[in-house]
Amino acid sequence: MVEQIIVKSVEEALSRLSERKYIIYAGGTDLIVQNRTVSEAPIPFKNPVLYCANLKELKYVKEGDDYLYIGAMTTLSELLTYESVPKLLKEAIEQMASPAIRNIATLAGNLGNASPAGDSLVPLYTLNALIKCQSVKASRLIPIQDFFVGLKKTALTDSEMITEIIIPKNRFKSTMYRKVGTRKADALSKVSFAGAYSIVHDKICDFRISIGAVNVTVVRRFDIEAKLIGKTIEQAQKMKNQIISLYLSSIKPINDQRSNIEYRTQVTKNLISAFMDTLD
Numbered sequence: 001m002v003e004q005i006i007v008k009s010v011e012e013a014l015s016r017l018s019e020r021k022y023i024i025y026a027g028g029t030d031l032i033v034q035n036r037t038v039s040e041a042p043i044p045f046k047n048p049v050l051y052c053a054n055l056k057e058l059k060y061v062k063e064g065d066d067y068l069y070i071g072a073m074t075t076l077s078e079l080l081t082y083e084s085v086p087k088l089l090k091e092a093i094e095q096m097a098s099p100a101i102r103n104i105a106t107l108a109g110n111l112g113n114a115s116p117a118g119d120s121l122v123p124l125y126t127l128n129a130l131i132k133c134q135s136v137k138a139s140r141l142i143p144i145q146d147f148f149v150g151l152k153k154t155a156l157t158d159s160e161m162i163t164e165i166i167i168p169k170n171r172f173k174s175t176m177y178r179k180v181g182t183r184k185a186d187a188l189s190k191v192s193f194a195g196a197y198s199i200v201h202d203k204i205c206d207f208r209i210s211i212g213a214v215n216v217t218v219v220r221r222f223d224i225e226a227k228l229i230g231k232t233i234e235q236a237q238k239m240k241n242q243i244i245s246l247y248l249s250s251i252k253p254i255n256d257q258r259s260n261i262e263y264r265t266q267v268t269k270n271l272i273s274a275f276m277d278t279l280d
């Protein structure tokens with residue numbers, strides 16, 4: 001019999017997590033699929049389950065002067081209703097799963113699952129999101145690129161949970177999100193892409209690219225981005241092949257049931273090229 005605890009407050013959740021290892025249950029859309037056995041049999045979770053989806057304290061979107069704060073139990077559907085949620089993130093959410101799944105699934109769950117194909121990850125990398133991880137003793141803010149430490153591995157300890165996702169307010173000139181999957185709805189990504197840039201006085205002052213499903217974690221290369229800062233659009237266009245080669249050297253796509261190395265490599269190339277063509 002699986003022990004399940006429905007927590008009534010964040011304080012209780014953190015206190016429970018300080019006592020022993022639990023599986024944090026938000027929408028359950030990954031957990032149920034990953035742990036199911038035969039139809040109608042009780043799900044054989046390996047550890048007791050901490051049911052957190054009811055935590056109203058963690059259901060919010062708040063706007064500050066410089067940051068947007070998203071409570072960990074806010075569902076994907078709820079996020080789509082807020083004007084303040086960045087377009088890049090909304091575009092990714094709109095293409096995740098189906099409306100029924102989005103009504104219960106959370107952003108924190110997509111992060112906690114830590115799949116390199118998690119669709120909210122690429123916009124969150126490009127937006128420089130910070131993940132607030134809390135335990136009964138402390139709270140720490142982890143930049144998203146440090147939150148993922150390997151394939152399906154995060155920096156979270158057993159006594160911590162994600163309580164908030166914090167997104168700096170960015171004013172980009174333009175952004176581009178693309179999900180390449182088998183079909184539009186209910187398909188996981190073969191490759192996903194989120195790019196953003198800004199230009200001041202005809203020179204690039206901000207340039208960001210994140211690519212998903214082509215390595216064990218999302219690929220974001222600050223060193224490559226830096227090469228384009230201060231360049232005019234003309235100069236950047238001349239560097240396009242060099243930039244694409246640098247990104248290709250940092251991806252390690254795999255063959256799996258959704259796609260193969262050649263396809264993922266070609267799509268990555270096409271997406272970087274298409275994004276650089278949008279520079280204007």
Ligand SMILES: Cc1cc2nc3c(=O)[nH]c(=O)nc-3n(C[C@H](O)[C@H](O)[C@H](O)COP(=O)(O)OP(=O)(O)OC[C@H]3O[C@@H](n4cnc5c(N)ncnc54)[C@H](O)[C@@H]3O)c2cc1C
Binds near residue numbers: 024025108160163
């Ligand atoms: C039919 C179907 C289609 C799908 N399509 C897509 C898709 O297109 N794109 C995509 O990216 N995903 C897709 N998914 C996967 C899933 O819906 C998402 O990853 C979703 O965001 C998970 O959120 P959840 O709240 O349901 O997470 P849960 O299943 O509750 O949890 C997932 C993991 O995160 C951990 N976790 C949850 N909340 C926290 C927290 N606050 N702190 C720490 N750890 C936490 C859990 O312990 C677990 O390990 C699909 C799933 C299904 C069933």
